[in-house]
Amino acid sequence: MDRQEALREYQSLCGQIAYHNQKYYVEDAPEIDDYEYDMLYRRLQAIEAEFPDLVTPDSPTQKVGGPALNTFAPVAHEVPMESLHDSFSEEELLDFDRRVREAVAQPVYVVEPKFDGLSVSLEYRDGLFVRGSTRGDGLVGEDVTENLRAIRTVPKKLTRPIPFLEVRGEVYMSHESFLELCARQELNDEKPFKNPRNAAAGSLRQKNPKITASRGLDIFVFNVQQVSGEELSSHDESLRFLRELGFAVTDLYRVCRSMDEVIARVREIGEMRGSLGYSIDGAVIKVDDFSQRESLGSTAKFPRWAEAFKYPPEEKESRLIDIEINVGRTGVLTPTGVFEPVTLAGTTVSRATLHNQDFITEKGICIGCTAVLRKAGEIIPEVVSVVEGTVSGEAYRMPDTCPSCGGPVVREEGEAALRCVNPECPAQLFRHLIHFASRDAMDIDGLGPAVIEQLLAQELVKSPADLYRLTPSQLVTLERMGEKSSLKLVESIAKTKDNDLYRLIYALGIRHIGLKAAKLLTGRFRSIDELFRATLEEISSIEGFGGIMAESVAEFFALPSTAHLIGELRDAGVNMESRAASVSDARFFGKTFVLTGTLPTMTRSEASALVEKYGGKVSSSVSKKTSYVLAGEEAGSKLTKANQLGVPVITEEEFLQMLE
Structure with missing residues (x-):
C-alpha cells in the first residue's frame, strides 16, 4: 500500500470509528458488534504503525472512551480511568508476558472476567458513599451519584470508616433483568435496548433515579483507585479488602503464577460465558504486585501492567427449517427462524429472530438455506449471514394479513416493521x-x-x-x-x-x-x-x-x-362526549403557558389542567412564543429567561382573575 492509499483508508477508518464511538458511548445505540468494531480499530492501528506520520491528535487511538455528556455535571478523575490494550489470540498474550518480563522479574498475574457494562468510579469518605461518576473519556466523566445510590449492590456505607477510598467497578444488567426490561418496553410500545450493555448505560444515565432503581442494575467492583488509611501491596489483597468492606467482587478471579495457568484460566472463563447470567466480552490479565505495576507504568492510553483478552463471537452454521410469524403485544409482526439445533455459548439454539422483511431480503433468507448463527450479547440468537450456494429461489415474503386475527397489516413510513392495526386483535x-x-x-x-x-x-x-x-x-x-x-x-x-x-x-x-x-x-x-x-x-x-x-x-x-x-x-354506558370547553369558547386558545416555582393554593398539575381545559397549551421551556409565565415562590431560570425575553409574568392571583 502506498502512502496515498493509506491516507484514504486512514481517514475512512477514523470517520467510521468516530461514528461508532458516538453510537456506543454517547447514544447507547451501537450499530455493529464489539468484534466488528475491534477489527476496524485493529486495522487503524496497523496503518498507524506502518505510516506513523499519518497519526493525528484526534485519532481514535489517542482517546479513551467517549466524551462526557451535558446531561450531568462533569467530574475530573484525579486518577485516570484508563482503557486496556486488547489481545485476540493466545500468542498475543504471550507477547504481553514477554513485555512485562523485560521490565520486572517473575510476575504473578490475576485473571478475572471482563464485564460488559459501564465503567464507574465510586468515592467514599469516612466509609460513606459521597460521589459516583462514569468513566467518560478517562479524564472527565459524568456525576451520576444519585443514580448509583439507586443500585442495591452499591454500598452506601462501608463496614469500616476508611478516611477516603475511590474504587472502580462495572455497572451491568443481568440477563434476567434485561429480558424483563425488554418485555416492559415492548408492552409500552418502546424500542427495546439491543443488549444488556446498552441497557445498563441507558439506565444509569436517566434523569430520574427512580427509573434507574426500577431497572435491576448491579455492579462488580474490581480496582482500588485511591485509598487513605490502608496499605495495599497487591491486586489479590485489594480484592479481598474490597470484599471485606461490603463491595460485590467476582468469585471468578484467580491468581496465576505462570502463563500456562493464565491461558488455562482465560479458556475456562470463556467456556463459562453462556452460564454466568450476565455478559462478559473477555478476560483481564493484571500484574498482581503494585510495586511492579509502578515500574511498568502506562502508555498515553493503556497501563502496561494489564491486558484484555477479547473472546471472538462463537458462530455456527445451521439449516433453516421453517419461519414462524409472531404478533407482539404492540401489533408488530416478527419473523422467527426455526433451525436445526446447534450449541452456541453453552446452550442449544434452534430459533433466531429474523427481525423484519428488510433484514430477510438483505440477507437473502429462504426456507431451506444454511445460515451462520451467533448470540448477540451472549443472549439473543441472531443470523449473521447466509452461506453461499444454499439459497433456492427468492427470499421469503412476509404475509399481508395478521396471522392472529386475519386483519390487514401496514408498514408505516419510516418503519421497517409490519404492524397489525386491529384494536381487537x-x-x-x-x-x-x-x-x-x-x-x-x-x-x-x-x-x-x-x-x-x-x-x-x-x-x-x-x-x-x-x-x-x-x-x-x-x-x-x-x-x-x-x-x-x-x-x-x-x-x-x-x-x-x-x-x-x-x-x-x-x-x-x-x-x-x-x-x-x-x-x-x-x-x-x-x-x-x-x-x-x-x-x-x-x-x-x-x-x-x-x-x-x-x-x-x-x-x-x-x-x-x-x-x-x-x-x-x-x-356498556361509556361516555362518548367531550366535556371540556370547546375551542370556540376557550379563552386560552392559541396561548402558551410556562409554569415555574411553587404556587400558593394549587399544584402546577392543577394549574396545567385549567390551562388545557380552556384551550391553552402548557410548555416546559420559555421562548419568544410563550404567552405567559405563571410564577410562584422560588421560581428559577425560567423566570429569569422570561424577564430577558420580555414575556409577561403573572401570579396565581392574576391567573385566577383571567379565569373569572
Missing part, C-alpha cells in the same frame, strides 16, 4: 388492556397486569368493552381477589364510564396519539360520532397535528373493528 389484547386501564387513560384503580393476566387466562375478557360486563362473582374466583376487593374493582371500572372523551381516545391506543393529542382531537371534535365522520383534511387542520398523526387517526376510525369496539363501549 387477540395477540395484542394484554397490552391494550394494560394501556386502557392506565392512569392517564381510563384510570381503572386496581386493574393491574397481574389481574389482567388472570382475566385473559380464564377468558373473562376478550376486549376492553368486556371489562364493563364483569361481575363480583366472576372476579372472586381470581387469585388474591376476595369479595370486598372484587366489588371494589367492579365499582372502580363503573366509575370510569363517566370519564371525559379525551381519556377514552387515549385509552384506545391509537398509534402516535398521546394524551395531549387526544385532548386536541376532542377540543376540535366534540363527540366520538364527529370523529368517525371527520376527514383526513379536517384532522390535519388541527394545530399541533402532523401528517402521520392525522393519517393514523383517520385509518383507525375507518376500521370496521373500531366501529365494533366503540359500539360495545357505548352499549
Whole structure:
C-alpha cells in the first residue's frame, strides 16, 4: 500500500470509528458488534504503525472512551480511568508476558472476567458513599451519584470508616433483568435496548433515579483507585479488602503464577460465558504486585501492567427449517427462524429472530438455506449471514394479513416493521388492556397486569368493552381477589364510564396519539360520532397535528373493528362526549403557558389542567412564543429567561382573575 492509499483508508477508518464511538458511548445505540468494531480499530492501528506520520491528535487511538455528556455535571478523575490494550489470540498474550518480563522479574498475574457494562468510579469518605461518576473519556466523566445510590449492590456505607477510598467497578444488567426490561418496553410500545450493555448505560444515565432503581442494575467492583488509611501491596489483597468492606467482587478471579495457568484460566472463563447470567466480552490479565505495576507504568492510553483478552463471537452454521410469524403485544409482526439445533455459548439454539422483511431480503433468507448463527450479547440468537450456494429461489415474503386475527397489516413510513392495526386483535389484547386501564387513560384503580393476566387466562375478557360486563362473582374466583376487593374493582371500572372523551381516545391506543393529542382531537371534535365522520383534511387542520398523526387517526376510525369496539363501549354506558370547553369558547386558545416555582393554593398539575381545559397549551421551556409565565415562590431560570425575553409574568392571583 502506498502512502496515498493509506491516507484514504486512514481517514475512512477514523470517520467510521468516530461514528461508532458516538453510537456506543454517547447514544447507547451501537450499530455493529464489539468484534466488528475491534477489527476496524485493529486495522487503524496497523496503518498507524506502518505510516506513523499519518497519526493525528484526534485519532481514535489517542482517546479513551467517549466524551462526557451535558446531561450531568462533569467530574475530573484525579486518577485516570484508563482503557486496556486488547489481545485476540493466545500468542498475543504471550507477547504481553514477554513485555512485562523485560521490565520486572517473575510476575504473578490475576485473571478475572471482563464485564460488559459501564465503567464507574465510586468515592467514599469516612466509609460513606459521597460521589459516583462514569468513566467518560478517562479524564472527565459524568456525576451520576444519585443514580448509583439507586443500585442495591452499591454500598452506601462501608463496614469500616476508611478516611477516603475511590474504587472502580462495572455497572451491568443481568440477563434476567434485561429480558424483563425488554418485555416492559415492548408492552409500552418502546424500542427495546439491543443488549444488556446498552441497557445498563441507558439506565444509569436517566434523569430520574427512580427509573434507574426500577431497572435491576448491579455492579462488580474490581480496582482500588485511591485509598487513605490502608496499605495495599497487591491486586489479590485489594480484592479481598474490597470484599471485606461490603463491595460485590467476582468469585471468578484467580491468581496465576505462570502463563500456562493464565491461558488455562482465560479458556475456562470463556467456556463459562453462556452460564454466568450476565455478559462478559473477555478476560483481564493484571500484574498482581503494585510495586511492579509502578515500574511498568502506562502508555498515553493503556497501563502496561494489564491486558484484555477479547473472546471472538462463537458462530455456527445451521439449516433453516421453517419461519414462524409472531404478533407482539404492540401489533408488530416478527419473523422467527426455526433451525436445526446447534450449541452456541453453552446452550442449544434452534430459533433466531429474523427481525423484519428488510433484514430477510438483505440477507437473502429462504426456507431451506444454511445460515451462520451467533448470540448477540451472549443472549439473543441472531443470523449473521447466509452461506453461499444454499439459497433456492427468492427470499421469503412476509404475509399481508395478521396471522392472529386475519386483519390487514401496514408498514408505516419510516418503519421497517409490519404492524397489525386491529384494536381487537387477540395477540395484542394484554397490552391494550394494560394501556386502557392506565392512569392517564381510563384510570381503572386496581386493574393491574397481574389481574389482567388472570382475566385473559380464564377468558373473562376478550376486549376492553368486556371489562364493563364483569361481575363480583366472576372476579372472586381470581387469585388474591376476595369479595370486598372484587366489588371494589367492579365499582372502580363503573366509575370510569363517566370519564371525559379525551381519556377514552387515549385509552384506545391509537398509534402516535398521546394524551395531549387526544385532548386536541376532542377540543376540535366534540363527540366520538364527529370523529368517525371527520376527514383526513379536517384532522390535519388541527394545530399541533402532523401528517402521520392525522393519517393514523383517520385509518383507525375507518376500521370496521373500531366501529365494533366503540359500539360495545357505548352499549356498556361509556361516555362518548367531550366535556371540556370547546375551542370556540376557550379563552386560552392559541396561548402558551410556562409554569415555574411553587404556587400558593394549587399544584402546577392543577394549574396545567385549567390551562388545557380552556384551550391553552402548557410548555416546559420559555421562548419568544410563550404567552405567559405563571410564577410562584422560588421560581428559577425560567423566570429569569422570561424577564430577558420580555414575556409577561403573572401570579396565581392574576391567573385566577383571567379565569373569572
